[in-house]
Amino acid sequence: MKKNPKIFLSFLKIGAFTIGGGFVMLPLIRQEVVDRRKWISEEQFMHFLTIAQSSPGVMAVNLSLAIGWEVNGFSGALSGLLGAVLPSFVSILLIAMLFLKYFESAWLTAFFKGAVPATSGVIGAVVFVLARKNLKSFSQYAALLVTTALLVFWQANPVLVIILGMVVALWVTYRRQV
């Protein structure tokens, strides 16, 4: 199969089966593009995740664009984007058109009562895997704990946290060069 359909199908599959927003897609995207397809390395995944988080917009869409770029240039980026967006677009359109009430069923509620805790588990796992591979120093782990505390306990604005992170990262880079 050509590369673009492969990229499209990979993201389509992930987009179609992950319920609960973009962060749920993250562990699946990592498993698909790093472990299974071996399109990019763990380190590159971390780079693209940084791009995705530093850009505005929908995080999972940003990530699909950056990975698509790496695998097959601009057409690859558009293939990834289309795959990530299409399931969401189609399912919402159907719900809006047909007013399906399936999301009020007791079976589905019970399903989500089990699936949602697992979601937090697999997202936690992707942090664990990426940290083990990409964080090498004590100060990086300390920074992870401090920023997480800022976000969780003080509900710090994510934009400010990203900007603060960039300022600190620039300072670290500058000091390393002097």
Place this chain on the structure above:
Amino acid sequence: MIFWQLFLSFFRIGIFSFGGGYATIPLIEKEIIVAHHWLTLPQFYQVVAVAGMTPGPVGINCATFVGYRVGGVLGSIVATIAVVLPSIIIVSALYYILKKYLAKGEESVTVFLSAMAPVVLSMVLTAAISIAREGISDFRAILIALAAFILATATKLNILYILGGAGLAGILLYK
């Protein structure tokens, strides 16, 4: 012109929403309810709840739903394209810059990226924590979350199967 307004609103959401997922909801709320009255507040929260139960990113779900309510199928296409357009431009630019500096073998880029890594990971960790706070209500749920964490780190099991299995466990335990 309604399509142009839809386009502008969701383009703005695409440019100014940072942090991903539910962090973008206050901004969407401002554009859709305060600025344009396209939905009422209860309607909006229903959309957010539905968005959480349908596939894909919440931002896309909101754009598609509101676009359809305001301007039919064409409206949903316009809103969805508008919300991803800033991403295409900005991510492509950042990707290009990253590639250029990495190709030059500039060590400073690697240092910068490794200094940013903890911040980026803290955002993901925060997502996991807030989902856990919302979704974990009893001891059984804690066990499910722990089992999912261990399976996802220690085995190569497809993560979809982990999530699906947890859903089935939910039906057995809570139905």
